[in-house]
Amino acid sequence: MMDQQTALVLALQLVALFSIAGALLLYLICKIRGNHESELSETSPGAGKPVLVTSCDNAIGLQMAIHLANRGFRVFAGLKNGASSGSPEDSIPAKVIRAWQKHRESVQGLGNIVALPLDVTREDLLYESVDIIRAHLPAGEDGVWAVICTNGLTYRGPLAQQDIGHWDTILKTNIVGVLRTARTFQNLLKNSNGRIVTIGTTDNMGEGLVAYAASRYAVEGASYALRQELSPLGIKVVTINPVGILPELLFCQPKLAKNTNQEETSVDINNGTEFQPLVLSPRALEIVDVALTSAVPKTNYTLEYKYKWSRQLNLWRLI
Template identity: 75%
Template sequence: MDEQTALVLALQLVALFSIAGALLLYLLCKIRAGGGSDLSETAPGAGKPVLVTSCDNAIGLQIALHLANRGFRVFAGLRDGASSGSSDDSVSSRVIRAWQKHRESVQGQGALVALPLDVTREDLLHEAVDIIRAHLPAGEDGIWAVVNTSGLSYRGRLDQQDIAHWDAMLKTNVVGILRTARKFQNLLRNAGGRIVTLGATENLGSGLVAYAASRYAVEGASKALRQELSPMGVKVVTVKPQGILPELLFSTPKLKDKQGQQETSVEIGGSLEFQPLVLSKRALQILDVALTAKCPKTDYNLQEKVWCKPFHMFNVV
């Protein structure tokens, strides 16, 4: 082989390896990007029972619907509602009934069961355990996760706030989590499940001293619970809805009139919209990871701006 032919062959080989290397790098980048963009539909936990302690507020209702749409069997706690046959006419109950009615007409694995629950009442917590057990498949006696969305928030100067508000926040935000953890720890242990709590957030403005105290108490309680329940196989995860005002997190969902709105939902015999939505799509994906990761981190930051677009649901019943 002469020198010129060898040089041409060498250049061709270099070009071939460069193309192959570039193609391999492109495929690796695509795989990496795809793996982080969303949660797999067959992720661990899908189809398993999850309790959302309060769907009377914006964050609880949004999380419950999201998880039900993801395929979980969601038990939605409502202070004033019991079941699809309840006479309760709150927005949350109407939205849940609309979701249930729509699900009857489509193929899907998820489920949404409303039950009476107030984390400050021991009798309702005990009743919730019985209701959940009655809805579990034969041979199962465990729950995948308890998502603590119950909460109260009062804003005001420390010297002008009613001390009764402090007591109410501590009773719901902190003691409520301890009551719930104690009542559900056996069901969680049976399934190797996890507790999800809402932690503290920064830069929410003035007038939230007592509220912030309750949220940092939740973080401390979560850390202690993590140590105590770890030997039982129960995980404790704290998510921080960074930048989202507590007034929005725990606001009562309201129906949205579609008139004058540019966006319209797909109508299925009429549509139901509610607001506000407090978690973005990305924040919900982070929550998915916290709920389904085999070895979740102790803390996740839902650092997303508030979305106040109406959420499109289905038939009003």
């Protein structure tokens, strides 16, 4: 039977052991949290860094453009029809961008948005966009910080009932468009040690998206190959993977979210202009910031989403 002194020594040893284990656990928790916070702390405002969003005609592109401009980036927003002078035929993204530009006049600390005509399936517009961007860069600068390839098309339906023309259009936009963009902007990216951001595969896409899925896996493969080829030039290639969102939402045309009595699109500094759907959650936008501003970004980042159907607005809303 253990005497009282031995029991006391053993108890003290156990207390010391648990204290050490607790201290180690606390250290690991703080280390992990510190790494996470330091990673996010690198996502300082864009401070005028030039960024191209290749397509703002869809939900993800428009939301990224507004968010990055709010963060201080100088955003070049690609629109298939460009941005006219306020004609009624303007697309909704063009109206949203113009409303944001008007809002910027009264708020300090924001970046800027320059809308330009861009269609990644057209070589002439790609090279014209290079000239437009160069014309808007400050004297002595000749590079862009990032090119975000948000161009994308999707078509859902049974393979046997699909038109081959749909496949050609999807592949031409989703994958060939990325390759055209990378080649066109290679020099501007090399001059600034910039990065290309692509949109990769998702999960739970459902049935009827064979051509779309093929294009997204092709983007993943192309991004890997581009990473190997462009790394010696100082160009980084990052892929974001939107998880839990239907591709139809990702690349749908935005709708204005305003009252019927409201004549102009309203703007809020925290949420951007009022349009739907907002496909990126605040946490997803933080991850996008990390992908854009980290000195050594990961090759892949995962963005997660949760949605519910709004009967009042007749569209999907982020929850």
